Amino acid sequence: MSCANPVNSPLYVDTGTCLNGAKSSNVSVSKHSYVNVGGMKASDLKELCRLERMTLLPAKDYRNMSFKEIHSLLAYGFELSWHNSRCGSCSTICYVDHSYKTQCEGFYWLRIKWLRIIIKMLADTGKNSPC
Template sequence: MAAGRVLPFAISLFFVFLVVGFFSVVCSAKDDHPNKCAPSSCGIIPNISYPFRLNNDPDNCGDQRYNLSCENNRTVLYFYSGKYYVQAINYDNYTIRVVDANLREGDCSSMPRYSLAVYNFRSPYPYNFCQRTKKRIGKFDVLDCIELSKPVIFMSCETQVNSPLYVDTSPCTNLMSSLSGHVFVKIGHLNASDMRDLCRIDLTVATSWPGANDTNITYVDIHKELVYGFELSWLQGKSRDYSWRSTCYIDSDTGKAACGSNSMLHEADR
């Protein structure tokens, strides 16, 4: 090769290696980001790690959408103007369990302060009441949404109601200080046919207590369910680590989280 051509070739080759090296560093930094910071801890939550972070962690730690705070040695999640104590974070199934901060164990007169329903959780909100799960139906991979929590509905009625669907809260008389009339609780979704005359919905909350039993249950039992808290999925936030065209889900065959192109998946509820 002529001497006059060697220098331009060498310079071009140098820039190729420089660009490739730059992108290699960028990709590596992105992949290492979740492990860049040591886990934090607060109270009963010992391993607060990516995507979660405490609000006093360095800015490069975790994802700002999953910000938590540590108050009086309790891990706190604020969302929809509500305050919730974090009871557990499961990094295997991408769930977080929280409880309304106004509830007190063993005191059935304490009731949730913040109303929360399924319609509050709309994409692109980082939490969801249901967990996307992929299963195979025929030739297609179908996404289903498995409900993690069930609603608990507080209603006040002008007259007494005799219905197996309505649980009387009267043993916990202090409830009457915040709700007027006869106060009842309905567990599960409320159909129009379930609504009684002269009754109104005051509050909708949730529970994920695995030992729940909807038959022969008292309000004291329901209060224990509420104190247990409810689960939310944070799996959909994982999609952001890939692209807006991807959807993340739990594979029903492996039990592990995966992400795939929206064009290759079919929504079960479409």
Template sequence: MNSAKYHVQTINYKNYTVRVVDPALQLHNCSSLPLHSLSRSNFSDTYYNPYYTDTYQAVLNAYDNEESLTLIFEHIVFVNCKHSVRENVKYVKTEERVKWDSKGYAYAVGGDLKAADLEVGCDIKLVALTSLRTFNNHSYTSMHSSLAYGFEISWVKLACQNCLLSSTYCYFDSSIQELQYCNLDEWILKQVSHTN
């Protein structure tokens, strides 16, 4: 995926997902880090676009009353700062486990890091994904364990490939654990009227 190899942890054929983990991550070694930065943006415009082009999707959204599978990642952002950050509770010290080539202080931030949250003198070094969203945002050990858990992606596009060639829209309905099909023209009209 994105010219990088990942270890497959689990494959769920019922809901068309696979959970993968970066091969450099070791569960009980908090100094181990992913080899590659990866965020939701690496999955192109799959959030809201039914005409997605990537093989793997990051998110399959629910439209109107349809309950479809939603795969949402949490980011864990690694930053290196020239000074100690004490006032921002989002910044969790990596306790000397993570060292970058440059001097400074290493931190991990759980969740999305907005531009306003980036402290002066800090640089983003790595962005990683996890689908385990129950980690403790105030514990680096917990954050690292969630990275070692990995993240889920969906291959429902491949399952829906035949209907996407026709005028049918395909989605996964998690309430009944099945692919559902509807007329694409009707679906587009429904989306346009819903947004107006």
């Protein structure tokens, strides 16, 4: 976040000189730069502050962390896994269909699907057969 004025709040972690005034940063020298970890409500955004970027971090307790520690976590990256949360009742494979609904795809159903395709192909081929 960048703010026109300094902010004194436990939700705002000052980036210090790490970003302020850095030539590679898009945050101007006259602004104050902060990060927030753990989320905040829209009402927590202070006057004359604006949200510059958002990203995900691994689930963890981020209280009382310095910007250097937060920066290291961001540099490390995160694992994005939707499989367990979206597939709930599926015991094998799932996928998101064209209408954005989660569908289970077990090997049994996969075999049936392929069998249906093969039977249809054979039936279509048989229609054109002279016999």
